[in-house]
Amino acid sequence: MSESFLQYAWRVLRLPSIGGTPYERAVIAIGHVIVGAILASPFDVLGTIGAALFWMVLYWAVKELGDVSRGGDIKDGIRDALAVGLGALYPGPWWWALLAGGVGVAAFYMGWRAQRV
Numbered sequence: 001m002s003e004s005f006l007q008y009a010w011r012v013l014r015l016p017s018i019g020g021t022p023y024e025r026a027v028i029a030i031g032h033v034i035v036g037a038i039l040a041s042p043f044d045v046l047g048t049i050g051a052a053l054f055w056m057v058l059y060w061a062v063k064e065l066g067d068v069s070r071g072g073d074i075k076d077g078i079r080d081a082l083a084v085g086l087g088a089l090y091p092g093p094w095w096w097a098l099l100a101g102g103v104g105v106a107a108f109y110m111g112w113r114a115q116r117v
Helices: 005-013 022-043 048-069 074-087 094-116
Strands: none
Touching (some): 022 094, 048 074
């Protein structure tokens, strides 16, 4: 049986992000900024800097610490967590962050579908 989209997403997102080219590293960084904006926008009750620090530390503890334990680079994890913290500073409407994240999910889904053919 083939892997479902959710199984694929879970497997891929658990891997450390490598980013072999400058373009790939930039896209990964932008993705982390959008994750930070999605996390913080609807829940910004801690204040801007407090929310950024909260989400940055929580992201590090939940995602990047696991990546490091699976052989990921600690510097990459720190950069990713900083990008999430930067995204958490986003002061705009929550719907825009969700829309931008949805575009990322749609692109991820299209990549999964293309691999299945």
